[in-house]
């Protein structure tokens with residue numbers, strides 16, 4: 001801790017916390033911006049940051065209807081990896097993983113990225129074949145991937161259930177050692193602070209209620225804090241992208257579903273990696289505070305309510321105990337849900353739209369936290385150049401008419 005920080009800590013401890021410097025400004029919206037980003041989650045904030053940092057645009061606003069990171073960015077289980085199956089996805093998520101590796105330095109803010117590895121378990125012959133195929137695909141993409149035998153999995157994560165009577169025997173696993181977890185709030189705050197310092201106006205409690213067009217061109221927005229004119233608008237609102245698309249007069253091939261997660265009481269450090277099982281359908285990591293962070297699949301019905309059904313939580317807890325009997329007496333502290341935006345091919349949309357000057361970044365579904373820096377990086381390029389970044393090109397909206405989809409369904413085991 002620097003001398004300045006120590007003095008500040010003491011001053012605030014004795015002074016009722018009134019002297020902390022603001023981390024980002026709280027400006028009133030201006031009547032016009034060159035670029036407006038709708039959505040103050042990680043992806044929107046990262047887009048604004050890279051627009052300002054790499055493309056020299058400083059007349060930018062990020063409009064957030066609630067508080068920064070109050071959407072999926074602050075509700076996710078923070079698994080970061082790049083071992084997707086298709087080359088297009090591999091390029092996108094690997095770009096992001098490389099940015100993660102320098103993100104704390106880039107933002108001068110500790111996002112607590114911990115490369116503790118992501119282990120996918122194989123329980124059946126089919127699992128073995130498909131995960132090995134996955135490992136080979138990743139290696140040809142230049143992405144680190146290893147196949148572990150059952151004995152190697154046991155040595156790597158000894159608390160897994162290797163008893164002879166286990167209902168789901170472990171036959172091996174794939175491991176991406178560069179994968180891991182990060183601190184979700186810190187990612188939003190780090191990008192917000194860095195974007196603010198580059199002059200980006202971050203405006204919270206500002207809901208976009210209409211998108212204004214003149215003919216086929218976007219010209220501005222109506223918001224709960226008045227009208228704002230804009231040269232270009234980037235929409236990054238995750239589960240609400242269908243609502244914003246309707247405001248612009250088109251539909252997206254996306255469904256919104258609740259996705260839940262739960263957290264246990266804290267434990268001593270026992271789990272030093274992220275473990276996933278697509279077959280038993282659960283994944284778990286241990287946070288730096290000691291809590292287990294646990295998730296599984298989305299609720300099957302469509303909803304905009306940020307709450308899910310008890311059946312998913314019960315199934316997730318059953319699956320956890322199948323894999324880790326030692327967790328069977330743990331108490332769960334809390335559970336919650338976010339609204340995830342799932343495309344028909346389970347890949348994201350980073351794209352121009354039928355409306356000139358309007359761009360959408362959405363469809364990250366259950367797995368977009370890991371893409372936060374890469375998504376912002378390629379989306380900023382797409383907005384500035386009015387053409388997709390080469391890495392983002394396969395994720396344009398026109399893939400749903402050309403048929404060149406990027407099918408990632410199931411390729412990720414549990415899709416996180």
Ligand SMILES: Cc1cc2nc3c(=O)[nH]c(=O)nc-3n(C[C@H](O)[C@H](O)[C@H](O)COP(=O)(O)OP(=O)(O)OC[C@H]3O[C@@H](n4cnc5c(N)ncnc54)[C@H](O)[C@@H]3O)c2cc1C
Nearest residue numbers: 039041043065071072073076077079208338367368369370
């Ligand atoms: C339970 C759960 C677990 C997950 N686990 C993982 C994981 O382990 N790894 C992983 O990679 N991904 C995971 N995800 C997915 C990940 O959280 C998302 O893909 C990612 O965070 C999306 O970020 P975002 O910035 O696009 O969206 P958000 O963080 O949701 O930001 C969108 C913002 O838009 C705002 N907004 C909406 N409508 C308007 C409007 N009209 N006007 C203004 N603002 C508006 C919202 O308030 C919100 O803050 C998980 C998601 C959930 C719910």
